[in-house]
Amino acid sequence: MLPYPNINPEILKIGPLSIRWYGLMYLIGFLCSYLIVKSEIKRKGLKVEKDFLENLYFYLILGLLIGARIGYVLFYNLSYYIHNPLEVLAIWHGGMSFHGGLLGVIFSAWIFTKIKKFDFFTLTDMLVLTAPIGLGLGRIGNFINGELYGRVTDVPWAMIFPEGGPLPRHPSQLYEAGLEGALLFVILWFLKDKFNKSGLISSLFLILYGIFRFVVEFFREPDPQIGYILGIFTMGQILCSIMILAGLGLFFYRSRK
Known part of the structure; x- marks a missing residue:
């Protein structure tokens, strides 16, 4: 068993x-995303307005926050918020959903490209290259917070988390950081110039993230208010299954376009 490092979640x-x-992890993630997308626009020779990126990231951050909150309310704790509607606004109490945030980002990017008359899939292909950076750093942030820990186990690298009871658990946040962050970034970066049609890299992001997250969910403690679905699956796995199917559909649709 490894000792949990007990890093103070507060820097200052x-x-x-x-x-x-x-919060710093996500700030770094957005900064890296901004710089990489800026570099990709220049490398591809795309013509954009001077304030294109600043306006884009305003839309994306807004869509992410609203989508992540609504997603958590709808997917993970709807009955509670029906009886406590004002708590929907209390985001400082926690409760954000990746899948809801993804839908929020997709919707805000679609609106933005309609306004700017920019190709939607060209934009999403650049954005998904950077998404694993924020995802990986965010999972490290979860690890430092001691939240979203794994299931009880006896593997040699198990840890006892402060809020996880006395038994050792999988450090599933680090599994996710490695798969959904580092590995996914390397794969997408390697494949970014292998396709001659827009939308294919975006579809691969949906498929691969869905697969990686689906696998890690077998090691992650399910949400206590939901538990297991059909006795074995988590809500995250159900949403990832839909995500994988959507990615496959998008891949075949754009391949034949």
Whole structure:
């Protein structure tokens, strides 16, 4: 068994304000995404307005936050929020869904490309190249927070998480950081110039993320308010299955386009 490092989630605290590792991870993720998309636009010789990226990331961040919150409410704890509707706005209490955030980003990117008359799939192909960076860093943030830990196990690298009870558990946040972050980034980056049709890299992101997350969910503790579906699957696996099917459909659709 390995000792849990117990890193202070707060980097700096001044009065009621604090800078946390989790927030810093996402800030770094968005900064990396901005720089990579900017580089890809230049490399591809795409003509965009001067403030194109600044406006784009305003839309994306807004879509991510709204989508992630609505997704959590609908997918993970609907009955609670029906009885406590004002809690929907209390995002500081936690509760954000990746799949909801993904839908929010897709919707906001679609609106943005309609306004700017920019090809939607050309944009999403650039964005998904950068998504694993934020995802991987975000999972490291989860690990530092001691949240979203894994199921009880006796593997040699198991850890006892402060909020996970006395038994050792899988550090599933690190599994996700490795698969959904590092490995997914390497695969997409290697394949980014292998296709001559837009949308295919986007479809591969949906498929591969869905597969990696589906696998890791077998090691991750399910959400307590939901538990297991059909006695074995988690809500995350159900949503990932839909994501994989959507990715496959998009891949064949764009391949034949």
